[in-house]
Structure formats: C-alpha cells, structure tokens
Amino acid sequence: MARDPMAYRTPVWQDWCPGCGNYGIVAAVYRAFAELGLDPGRTVIVSGIGCSGKLPHFVAVNGVHTLHGRAIAFATGIKVANPELTVIVHGGDGDLLGIGMAHFVALGRRNLDITVVLHNNRVYGLTKGQASPTLPRGGMSKGMEKPNIQDPVDPVAVALASGYTFVARSYAFNGLHLKEVLKRAIQHRGAALVEVLQPCATYDKVHTPAYYRERVRDVEKEGWDPIVHSPEEAFEKRLKAVSTALATEDRIPIGVFYQDTHTPTLEDRIAARIGAYQATPPAKKRVDEGGRPLISKERFRELFRDFIIKTR
C-alpha cells in the first residue's frame, strides 16, 4: 500500500520564497500520501488562492485550485458527488478564516469527510503581506503600513464551535508530527481541521522558525487524550480541547485536540435519505440510455403521476 513519497511530486517548479513554511507542508503531504498509499486518480487536493493555493500543482494527484475563500465549497461538491474520493483542502488563513469563514463554519455543521489543512502564516502572503485574521492586534508584517487593529481569531476554537469532528494543530517544519497528524486527519471520517503553523519567510519577521521551535509543545505527548469516548462526553471534551489548544506567548500547543467518531458524516446522512447514494453517487449516476433520457414518456407519466390528470 505504501508508495514512494517522491512519486507524488510533480515536475512543476515550486515558486515559494526560500525558507517558506510551505516547503515543509508539501513535503509532509508527500510522505503522508505515500504512507497512506493514496491513489492519485482517487485523491483530490482543492485549494484556495494564496501562496498556499499553489500547492496542488506540486502534488501528483488531482488538483483543483479554486477561488479565494471557496475551496471548501468546491470540495463539498466534489466529495458529495463522489464520496469515494479522498478530498483534502489546502487554504491560507486569509482564505479560510476571512473571506471563506462562512464555508469554514458550514463544513463543521455538515461533518463531510474532508480534511482542511490551514496554512497559518498570519499574513496574506501572495498579496504581499497584509494582516491575515490570525495576526495579533498590534502586530505588523513587512507588508503593512501600520500595526494591525483587528484581533486574531483562533481557527481551533471556531472549528470546535462549528462541529468539526477532528481538530488539530501542527507545525510546518516539524515534518514527522505534521505527517502523522495529516495521516490521522485524512483517515478520520468526518470534517477535519489541521491548522499548520507556517512561517512566512518574507513578510513575517516575528513568527519565524526560531520562534516556533522554542514554543511548540506536543500536548498528546504531555498526556492529552483527544478522543471523544462517548457522545455524552462531546461537549465537555470540546471545552477542554479549547483550553488545551490555547496558545500563549510562550507555549503553543500542537497535536490532535479533538476527535469524535460518533457524529454521522454528511455522506451517512445523505445515504439515509437516498437509498442508491452509496452504490451510485451523483458522479456515477447513469444519465442516458443510448443518448435518450432514462425517463421516457412512459416513465415520466409514472414518476410525475401526482402532476398528471386524466381528463374525463
């Protein structure tokens, strides 16, 4: 089942800046995919717009590089239409938590089996370093004229408030940890968030590799158990996960904070509505019979009988 990580690398030149955390992320992706033995033809990376958004072009699985903030929405259609696919979203902090916040929350409410990898570099990289929704108030990147006047939002807290059933944080240059977390997230059935702390080498002179190296702490190693053992436990666990995940000036927790396997996925919920869904999802539905509709006039009469009236 396991494959060669480098088989997942496309020949496309990776045009991120030297030292960018995205190199760490894509490397972990190659290894996670290889260890999971993902079939490139049955795997899709869906991305938004930003430095992070370029990632699918560097990975030799299907890639859909969408619109700023909309990766989750595109991915939703892909996954619902063909639930056999492994669907992974890569997006920036601006992309997912700013313009795309409505979709980010909606995914939690659906618990669709998608993994969201959030490249948190605290800036808008590709537009030259403006503040993103994770930059602390008062913070100032190299691309800004004035210090930030907006407060940051914590993706872990929002994900937990929105219904994600797998919530984790990792760090771009902790390759092993990130790879393992990605694997667990992909293997989890349900909406998964992996926030990745990603240094922006060009615009963020504060949250550097040195900064993170000193501060990250693996809470699972410290004994945190993210598993929801019974549905009743979920609410309390979520609250505790929020405190466990809380980052402070000198301690940034990484690890899986929360995993709940009791909540049905959207696919399960649809399957409960539509008998044929599992065997014949939308992508595989037969549409015609020799170039003619399956619903012939006779079948039309049958199917829409409620609308049809025989005249006297």
Place this chain on the structure above:
Amino acid sequence: MARDPMAYRTPVWQDWCPGCGNYGIVAAVYRAFAELGLDPGRTVIVSGIGCSGKLPHFVAVNGVHTLHGRAIAFATGIKVANPELTVIVHGGDGDLLGIGMAHFVALGRRNLDITVVLHNNRVYGLTKGQASPTLPRGGMSKGMEKPNIQDPVDPVAVALASGYTFVARSYAFNGLHLKEVLKRAIQHRGAALVEVLQPCATYDKVHTPAYYRERVRDVEKEGWDPIVHSPEEAFEKRLKAVSTALATEDRIPIGVFYQDTHTPTLEDRIAARIGAYQATPPAKKRVDEGGRPLISKERFRELFRDFIIKTR
C-alpha cells in the same frame, strides 16, 4: 431622557404573521429605546433580509434595510464613519450565521461598538420555512420536504470564539428581560450579541412559545456573573460562559453570559492611529473650501513632497 415608547413606532403596518416572535422583539425595542432616550436622528437600525429584516421600517429611527447577510458590513461603515451614532443590527439566524457568518466573526475581531440582535427562529422565515443554521439536525419545519441534515451552530459559542465583548441570550416574549438585555447591550461599548429566541408561528411547530416558556432559565438570577473583572480572567470566563450558555432539551439559559470592558473598541484603535478621528470622524470631515479641494496645489506640494522632485 426617557421618552414614550410609542413615539418610536412608525405608522407602517407590521406585516408579520399573527403570533410571530418579532412582535415581542419590536415591542422590547420601543421600550429599550424609550428608556435609553435614544435620539432618533442619531440612532440607526441596520437590518438584513428576512422577516426580521423588516423591523427598521417599524421603528422611528434611521433605518437601513440592507442585503441578505450584509447588515453587519453596512453597519460597520456607518459606525466607523460616524461613531457618535448608536448602531443596532437586526438580522435573522440565516442572515447572520449562514450567508453572513464571515461578517459576524469579523465584527468580533474588531470589537466595533455595534449591537447585533439575532432573531433566532430556526428557519428562513421569509422564503417560507427552510432550515436555518440553528435548526437541529433531524428537525423539520413546515416549509421543508425532508428533515434537516445539517447540524446547528450556536451563535453564543461563535460570538465568544470571535471576540464579542458582550454576549447574551433572551426570549422574544419575555419582554422585560429582553428590554433590559437590549439596554445593557446598547450601553455596552464594543461588539455586542443578543441572541433572541423567536418563535416562528407559521413554520416552526416545535419551538413554540409554550416550548420556550417551560425551558428558559435566567442564569443571572441563578447567580452567574458575566463580568470580566480583569483582562487576565477573560479566557477562562469565556470558556465558562460557553458552558453556562449551553442549551439542552430541557433547559435554555438566558441572560448576559459575558461582558468584557477591557478590550479597546475599533473606534479607540482608529483614534490611536488618527489624531483627528474623535473630533472629526469621516462623516464630518470637511471636503471643500468654497467648492475647491482643501488640498490646493501648494498643499499638494507639501503633502506629497515624497513624490515630488525638483529638477536641476
């Protein structure tokens, strides 16, 4: 200072359904405004689209009935441009927590001094009763063909995760409680959320007045102290507020869950950047001098000296 509540009522016919919770809300608005003695010319109600969105037409203060999901965004421009105004947003649960979620979260990050009144009727009223983001999974309104397959989101939890500094819940037909909470929210300096449980008489046959009457509990009466007494306390208080606010099948907490007066408002933050802001906000900035720009050629030369080069 206090005025006659009925002075705040416009002659416009209120075309909500008989029994609609919105009648309770608008009545509480009249009374809260009257008791606060709000100046109609200096007060603005900004609403989204929905049954709830019609409210400004029934209140004799400035009314801006905007687009579906965008009331907070419009209100942001109004308030930033003229911080002297009292700005109150009224929106539906679909409006604020679905299509408008990105703005809902962004307001928390800014802590702009706006009060958001969320009419939570668990349905899309004006489009005839589809599921809103607060309808429980499996729930089914009278407008739906099939039971809901999406999980609800709790506005209180999201607001607390987003940085709102005043977070409360009340009930449309508990007029006294609602009026008091509205008053406290309006008086609070900073982003305030008041979730109002609002029975939809036409589409929701579950969350009826009887349902709520039995279940609502005033947590403040039960001893909950929502005040953040020092900035250090904020994080813990937020977590406790989430558990305090948790609604279950037989207990729905109402009251103020959280109030933090230590975080500067967006107005404060702008004023720290721009000396003139408090005295001369954008709405009052002088634009011309006798039909000519304030920035004459001479002043242009001075202001943009960095761009101007004297040739040799």
Place this chain on the structure above:
Amino acid sequence: MELRLVLGGPQGAGLETSMTVLARALARLGYGVLADREYFSNIKGRHSYVHMTVSWERIPRSLDYPVHALLAMDAETVLTHFEDIADDAVLLYDAGAEGVTLTQIPSMEDCLKRRLRERLRELGVGEAVGDVVRYLRGRGVRAAGIDYREVLAGVAREHGLLPSQASRYLSAILVAGFVAAYGISEEAVEEAFRERFRGREELVKHNMAVVRAAAPKIREAVGVRELPEPRLGLEEVVVASGNDAVAMGKLVAGLSYQAYYPITPAADESLLLERYEDSAVDGEWVGAVVLQTEDEISAISSVIGAALTGARAATATSGPGFSLMVEALSWAGHNEVPVVITYYQRGGPSTGLPTRGSQSDLMFAVHAGHGEFPRIVISSGDHEEALEDAVWAFNLAERYQLPVIHLLDKFLANSLKTFPIPDTGALSIDRGEVVEGGEGYKRFDLSHTISPRAFIGGGAVMWYTGDEHDEAGHICEDPVNRVRMYDKRMAKLGLIEEGVPTNRKLTYYGDPSPDVLLVGWGSVKGPALDVVEELMAGGFSAAYLHLRMLHPLPAEAVRQYVSEAGVVVAVEHSYEVQVADLIALRAGVRIVNRVAKYTGRPIYRGELLRAVLRFVKGYTGKEVLTYGA
C-alpha cells in the same frame, strides 16, 4: 373561447389551495388553464391574488382583463379589483364585510388607498365594500354576497369543529363560487381536494362541506352559466408550475446534484427536486442529491465541484443570488466546466420586488463575470419549452464545456398551467466528448478546440486553476500559451453558432414578411402570440420572433427577420427592453419601437395589442404598459 377570473385574499389564507383545486378540477374536465399568482414579499396578511384563464378551445397562453369573475375572500380584494371586472361579471364577496371601508384595511398600501379614495370620489361611490358592490351591481355585475362567517360556522357546527379550525376552510368558499357560477361538477372538485390533501381525508371532507354549504347560496344569487364543453381533445395533461416543469426537465436530463440557497422565485424548484431525491424508475435511481448551502457562492462552487466529477450539476436562483455567483461563473468559464444555472428573474434592482416578475437581467446574464469567456444563455417562453430547455441546457453545457444560464422569470416560475405530457423519450442526451483519460491525460489539450473531458475520480489525474493554464491545467503566464488558450476558449462561440441549428435558437411565428413583427423572449411569448393571432384575424400581416438562445445570439437570422419586416416592435418586461439593445450589439440593427413593462406584473394581451396598434399607426418610440394591481 375563454373565461377569465381573479381569486383574491390575504396571503397565507389558502388561495394557493383554491387555485390548485380549481385548476386540477378544470383540467380533469378537459379545460385548458393558465393561472398567475401575484403576492407580496410577505408570509401572511398582505393582498394576494390569482389571475386565471380557463379555455375550452386550447391551452391558454396569456392573461387578460377584464375578468368574468372576481371571487373575493376579503374586503381588500373587492376594493383592489373592482375595476378589473367586466360589466356582467360574477362577484363573490363576504356579506359580513360590507361595512368595511378603505380606512379599515391596514394591509393595503397607502398609495393604493389614496388612489382608490380619489377614484371612488370621482365615481361618486362610497368607501365601503357595500358601496362598491352597489356600484358594480349598477353596472350589471352579478354579485353574490355571502356571509362567510355564517357558512363556516354552519360547517363547524355540523362537523364539530372549533371556529378557529373552520376558518382554515375559508378558501373553499372561493371554490364554491366558481363551482356554483359555472356549474362545475362537485365530484371533479372533490377529487382535486383529495389529491391536494393526499391521505388527510378529513380536510377533504371539511373543504367539501364548505363548498356544498356555500354553492347553493351563490347559485341562487348569480345564477348558473355553464361553461361550454371543452374541445381540446387531450386525454391527459400535466398541471404544473414553471418551477415544477424545470425540476421535471432537470430530472429527465439526468441531474444528479443540485445545490441551492433559498430565494424567491427559485426555491420551489429545489424543493420539488428534494421531494424526488430518492426516486427510481425500474429500480434505477433517477433523483438528485439536493443540498441547501450556506449561500449562493457555496451553491455554485459546489456545483462546479460536482460537475468536475462527472455529475450533471445545477443550481437555481434569482438576481441577488446570481450576483453572488458571478465570480465562480468566471472560474467555470475559464476552466470549461459544464454547469447549469437556472436563473429566475424577478423585479430588481437589488431586493426590488422580490415576488414579482421581470426580464431585466438579460444584459447582466450575458455580460456577468470579469474577463472574457464563453457562456450560453438560453430562455424559455412557456412551461413546455422550460421543461425541454432544462434538458437542452445540460446538453449544451457538456457538448461545449461551459456554463449555461437558463434565464427564466417569476411569471413562468409561479404560474400554473395545463400542458400535454412531454415526449421525453424523443429528447436527446448529449454528454459531449468524454474520455477515461489515463496516463499523460491533458485536460486542456490544445489539439482540440473542445478538449475531451475526463472526470475527476475516473482514474486520470488532472489539474484545474483559475489562473491561465497550460494544457495540463497548471498555472502558465507565458504570452504565447495565453493567446492559444484564450483563442481556444473563445472559439467555442463560433462552434455554437455553426453547430446548433438556428431553428433551435429561435422560433418564428406568423407571416414571412410581415407588416408588424414583434420580437421577444421568455414570458413575452404567450401574449405576443395571442396578439399576433388577433392582428392576423383583424387582417394585418403579423409575426412574432421568439428568441430562445440569447447568447451567442443567432445574429444573422435575427438581422434578416428584422430587416424583412415592416414595423418592428421589441417587447420585454423591463425598462430598457434590453433584447433590442442586445440585437443592436450583435446584429447591428437598432429596434426603436419598444414595449416595456416594469411594474412587476405580467404583460396582458389587451394592453399589448393596444400598444402594437399604436405602432402600426405610425407611432415610434417606447410604450410603457402598466395595467394590473
């Protein structure tokens, strides 16, 4: 040849039930029915009415005034419509409301109140319902004043109901009015009630009790004028709204994914699809997954995603929602993704008149989206066309690999019509060139204008991006590649011009070189055809050019038709009559005579005829139609 009527009452009081029951009963009896529903953006209480044409000779295509019957649930209906009725019309009203005056109707908008007050003063009529009824009686109207409360109380007593329960059957009195005045079979009506309240037999019973209680009194008051025997010769008909027809068409097309965000007047289409989600024929799934998304941006984005996997995917919306879809539309155009957007126009701008009709989004639909990319815009003139075009939309989308906008409107969406069962078996399904892909597959292979399409999940690996791309789908900013890819995309417009037969893109009705040519699209079709018929019956040489593909426009054919006609008149439910602008833009001919209606109400046959006759008599310029409450 036809009977016209208005049923009116407060929104939420059962008017839709009366409409459906009457339409279905009449269909069963062999009549053709067309019914338009007019209502406010309101759930309960505002004035709402149904304007219906019943024909014994054909399936009606248009509506007109004056009506032959006004069946009023409340005072507001009588006062609002009293001038809409013919001199010998039937008027059914609540005798208990005779004393109600204009002032006592809070739900009526002030400006209408002011206008009515003035008009009544002009006529020397008082402001109470009773005054108006007296005035109408004087004009020859056959009025039946029935005490509705009394009727309902009687039924309540008889069936052991509370008064509040009985009030739910108010709308059955209107049904009784029709049944009584036109000698309609009570059986047909009962069957219609039974279909409407499937499995809730007590509702059928109580409704029929009301009908039976009220009918004799009404008959007594107005007498019976039996409807002529129907001569349509149909053995079975579909009775459906435009929303229903499109949903049916989509299922026939093989739709398997629809994402939507609720909005008037599109949402009902998605609700019907939801009802059919789990449907099968001969054991095979023929439904679609229907997902209510968090907004329209998500709806269209997820539809694009689904289409990439090979699903026939669509969304349905109206103006505000479409505005939000514009960014993703451009992505779909750029990435050559076959998606269908069913776009029901309503009164704009902005929220506008959200429950009223319009055709004012044509130029927007044609030009929406930044940058240049091919799209197709089609439209349908009636329920039958809408059903058929819903299939066509997917075929075009997949053959040409682009977004297709199916431009409809509220008039169609919400009007109920009887029409023959479509011969869906004769329609074709065209999926365009689909391949498995495999090793080295290039999604944007430049050796074809339309590169063979593989589905994500089918085994091949491919890339899509909103950036300009190379053949594999990777970002590429090279200027030479840019021109080749840009040309490839834009060349589709030429392929469509050649590849789709002109007679599928437009229909021409009437005299070949007419003295008067009407030009229109969408819901203009019905009244236009009827007016052309009347003109021809009056000895004029007339024709109607009906456009079904608006972009790319069959410009050459349009130019020819327009240049061969005498007086040319463009007709549209809008201010600008945008179709004339579009023709100027594409075909280079300027149509100066324009008939515009932008009150949000449909174009009525009579007002259109009068306007056209003015043009025939030499007037040039714009005529604005305004009839209708």
Place this chain on the structure above:
Amino acid sequence: MELRLVLGGPQGAGLETSMTVLARALARLGYGVLADREYFSNIKGRHSYVHMTVSWERIPRSLDYPVHALLAMDAETVLTHFEDIADDAVLLYDAGAEGVTLTQIPSMEDCLKRRLRERLRELGVGEAVGDVVRYLRGRGVRAAGIDYREVLAGVAREHGLLPSQASRYLSAILVAGFVAAYGISEEAVEEAFRERFRGREELVKHNMAVVRAAAPKIREAVGVRELPEPRLGLEEVVVASGNDAVAMGKLVAGLSYQAYYPITPAADESLLLERYEDSAVDGEWVGAVVLQTEDEISAISSVIGAALTGARAATATSGPGFSLMVEALSWAGHNEVPVVITYYQRGGPSTGLPTRGSQSDLMFAVHAGHGEFPRIVISSGDHEEALEDAVWAFNLAERYQLPVIHLLDKFLANSLKTFPIPDTGALSIDRGEVVEGGEGYKRFDLSHTISPRAFIGGGAVMWYTGDEHDEAGHICEDPVNRVRMYDKRMAKLGLIEEGVPTNRKLTYYGDPSPDVLLVGWGSVKGPALDVVEELMAGGFSAAYLHLRMLHPLPAEAVRQYVSEAGVVVAVEHSYEVQVADLIALRAGVRIVNRVAKYTGRPIYRGELLRAVLRFVKGYTGKEVLTYGA
C-alpha cells in the same frame, strides 16, 4: 528623442528599487520617464522586468521595442530578452552566469524554454548565456560582462558585510550599468537612494558603494554615450505610479473612508492611503480612515454605509473583487448612494493573469448587477487623468447620487511616471444637493429627479431598503409608485447626458475629418497618441478619439466622429475589443476594424503602428498584437 531600456531579474531581488532610483534620478536631471513593471503572480524568484522609456523632449506616453539597453540581473533575463534589443544596444550581464544554460533555469516556464530552445537552434546559437552574449556581440551589441559576485564581495569586504548581506545590493549593479553607460550623475542617483531609504543611511552607503565599484568596469566595457540634455523645461515633477496618482486624487477629493480587501493590482492604492491616514494640512485632517475588511462584499457594503452618513467613501479592487461587489452595487444604485469603486482591470477570466494588464471588463462594468439602475463608468488614460478623474468620480457620484465605477487597469496602476504637479486648486468639488432634512424629510422625494440628500446622523430620520420603496424609503410594491420611482432613477442617465459637457466625456486629438481614426480608452491613450503623431508626421491625416465616460456613453458625439472619419479602428487590451461593441450598442455604429491585445502585456507603439498601417492599406477585421515577454 528617447531611450528605451529593460531591467530584469528575479522577483523580490530589488528590481523595484532600481526602477525607482533610476526614475527619480532621471527626473531630477530633468528627463521624462515612463516605466512599466512586468511580474508574475509570485513573491520571489520568477522573472520580472521593468520596461522604461526615458525622454529628453517630453513626458513619454508609450513604450516600445527594441530597447537600447538591457540590464540583466540574471541569466533568465538575458535569455528571455535577447531578441528585444537594438543592434547597438548596451547589455549588462553577470559574467559569473555565462555558463548557465536554459536547462539550468528552473524558474523559467516550460513553454518559453521550448520556444527559446527552438529559436536558438534556428539562429545556430548555443543555450548558455555566454553563447547568446557572443551572438549579440556579433550583431553589434555592446556587452558588459561583470562578475556580480566579485563586485559584491569587494563591497562586502570594504564595508565589513557578510556575503548574504551584500547580496541584497545586487540590484544596485543595474543602476550602475545605467549610470555608467549614459554618464548619469552619481549624485542624482545617491539622492534617489537616500529618498528611497529615508533614514537608513547605511543602505544608501552600501548601494552607492556597489554603484561606484561596478560603474567603472561597465564604462570600460561599453563606453559612455551621454544622454542629450533634457528640454522638458519642468521645474518640478511628481514621480508616482498610477495607484499613487489615484490615492492622491482621492485625498484631494476629500475621501474620508476607504475600505478594501487586498488584491492585485489595487492594494497599493489603499496602502498609500493608509500611510496618509493621519495627515493634516494647516492643522486640518485631510486623511481617510482605511479599513481592511474580511472580503470585498464587506468592503463595498461598509463603503455604502459610510456614504450614507455623508462621508466621501470608496473602495478599490480588481475583477475577482468587483465580481463579489455586484450585489451591493445594485443596492447602491437602487438607493441612490454615491459611492466610488476604483476598478483596476487585470488579465481574466477568473484569477487569470493576476499581475498582468487588460481592459476586458468594460461590458461587465457597464452591465454588472441585477435589475436596471443608473451608474456611471469613467476611465482615465494616464496618471494625470487618473488623479483628476479620482476627484471627478466623487463629484459625479454625489451630484447624481449613484455609484461611479472608475475603470483603470494594471498597466496604469503599476507603471511609474513623471508628470507635472497637478493644479488641484483649480479642480472643483461638487457635493450635489445636500440638505439638513428635519421633520418630515423624505429621502426619495418624487418632486425632484434627484431628491435632496440628507445624511444619516445629521438629525433627520430616513429609511433605506433594497426593496422598491416609497418616498420615505419604506417598502412599497404598488405598481404606480413602482413606475414613478423606476422612472426617477433611470431619468438620471438623461441628466448626465445633458449635464456633463461632451468634452469632459471624451477627448478628440488630431485632424477633424481624418483618414484614420483610432478609438480607445484607458491605457490605449499613450500608444494611440504616439501612433497618431507618427502617422501625421508621415503625412497621413489621423486622429484619436479618447473616451473618458463610457457609461452613459456620449453616443451622439461618438457617432459623429466615427462617421466623419475614413478608416476607423478600435483599439483595446482585450479579445473582443469591447469598446466597439459598446459603441454599436449605444451609438448604433459598428466598428469592424479592431486591434486586440490579450497577452497581458501592454500595447507597444511599433506594433500598433504596424497594425494601423495594415488597416490604412485596406485590411478590415481584427488584428491581434502579441509582442512582449
């Protein structure tokens, strides 16, 4: 008369500094400068270049090839541009990169690599930089091969820097190249560095050390050809980008609120406004509050909100962002709110070529939004116009109470230009009719086409809604009110047609009844004027019709100009040449000759001249321009 040059290197390596320093030094010496910046959607590493025209006779208006100097930071620049240079041009390159071959340049896109490989084979030239330099030398090019590493190492040694620190001064070598080859004063350059690195004197010192170290070697290699003395006669100039010019114009206009969401090529405008947020003149605040919002929907919505309170409010964006603003645009049009949207076009569709230019959003800007409502679309042809029009935009918005779209493009946004200080004191500020309001104030008073505007917060109470409204701003669905309000709004278009002088809406340059008339807008102006000049110098009768108000279009004047000319050619940075379509639509004349460029690169003078000459010689149809890397 002019000197043309290209400076190239990897994105993020200081090219912008070289451009700014050179432009400012040249400006100080009295030359006119225009510099276009071409770059990928990338932060570091992709090939980027500056294309500059330096003139001693006037302020340059257009760019052209071949260039007289190519100053290359890296191998990719040499290989990409080697055919862009004149036979006796100066070439500065890194001797240390002579051995670098095509294959060794990962940042170069594959298709370019393939093309170059083929071309070099054709020319019989090897694939290494050294081979190409030898070939160019053979053609007469004066090449200076300088070992960049050595130069930097020397400076590093001298100033005690680490090699990694010294590498930050690479771009100074390009400055040295120019200084050396054209005998530019080192003082002027030093001053420019000082302005660029205000207060960071060590950066000035190190950069100048590099310049002084490299210049003699370059001079030695290529000799000095001094630039002619400038004859422009300006005592002072502004050196600014188009983004800067618009920001300045907005502040002159009295902007007090700008909300934006970062997007190329608009964001720099907002950053400049942010820098001036706290500015005052004579103790009075002249800055604007600048808010970075969560998306473009929020940006435009908050701008509308701010405008309602009386602020002059604006946003700036490009295609993807504008697409998201469309719904709110319709609200603003409906509610008669004066807002300004500065719309910088870039290459579409979708993300397209996000850092390249285009003019392909014209029809979208004119038709964006559901429903019908008046708007104004204006555009500017150069920096001076852009600054002035930024003021005009607010005046139009407030006088006519509607949204104004100021349509610009990336070419303008990112090009640096020298221009005279605008006489802002002579501009007018027109706020339209503003009242206090007070008791009984009606925002949409129907006794005026443009109802007097009161501000929220000024004391009066008023209502706004996206629904159709009555005079007070309350929802109203009445058909009679509907028509009156609709007519009132749409009538503004007529007022604008009459009220704004034609010569403000368009500018006509050249012969009155010319044999060749070019028609264009925006960034077409520069090359078009230069081509007209060249044509006239060559004895042709020629003219250029420059459109500044595109909607409502001054149709009558356009029709007249077009019909009086011989050959008419529409020019645009797009595929369709949409301006010709717009003219067909509004003025009823069809321009068949079209010059299109859609590679994302600007139209160059020479290629435009050649295309126009083909039309002059009788060709009709479309000419596609493609020059430029």
